[in-house]
């Protein structure tokens with residue numbers, strides 16, 4: 001569920017929406033009013049459970065926007081200074097999702113558009129999600145580093161370390177039930193070495209998040225013939241494993257079309 005200012009307006013008495021202001025600014029204004037008790041729950045229409053739900057969603061929405069702002073201002077490693085760097089690429093999608101995908105870092109197209117997975121590899125990922133009937137807007141997609149490394153090289157360990165605070169914040173706020181790691185850099189972030197050995201094998205992060213590594217779509221784009229067929233099949237199986245887990249956890253409905 002994506003919470004809008006309109007939902008908040010319906011839930012609370014006294015919320016006035018100022019025309020022409022961006023949604024996020026309105027959220028900040030409304031949050032302040034809730035804190036100052038200037039707006040109160042309309043008890044006639046909303047149950048306490050619903051109120052709690054709305055406030056939680058509301059806080060989540062604001063916090064994910066704050067992380068995006070933090071990404072935009074970040075100068076914690078040298079990548080933002082790289083010649084190829086145009087703009088930061090924060091994570092995107094729904095912060096309320098049970099499924100998060102983590103890739104490596106932005107490439108040429110991502111850097112130009114400011115969104116993760118929009119280049120050739122992203123298109124391949126989109127086709128996969130489409131076939132699996134997963135709605136991209138209903139999941140959260142991010143990368144280990146948010147700035148494009150020069151010549152699309154792997155991010156250096158010190159760059160990954162510098163950017164880890166942002167990724168950890170994203171994981172905390174989204175708090176997904178399942179994470180799919182795309183490729184070896186994302187896998188290494190979680191302290192494991194070989195994507196060939198680890199792909200398709202579950203491990204648990206922070207006690208309650210199921211994590212499944214698979215190949216990065218860019219890896220598939222470099223393959224041809226039988227090797228391509230085999231790797232595609234493996235990625236397909238891994239995504240299906242993740243969906244099965246989400247089904248067992250009874251949260252799959254929130255991400256499918």
Ligand code: SF4
Pocket residue numbers: 071074075076077078079080088145146147159162163164
């Ligand atoms: S890669 Fe991450 S840590 Fe480095 S400047 Fe970009 S946002 Fe900051």
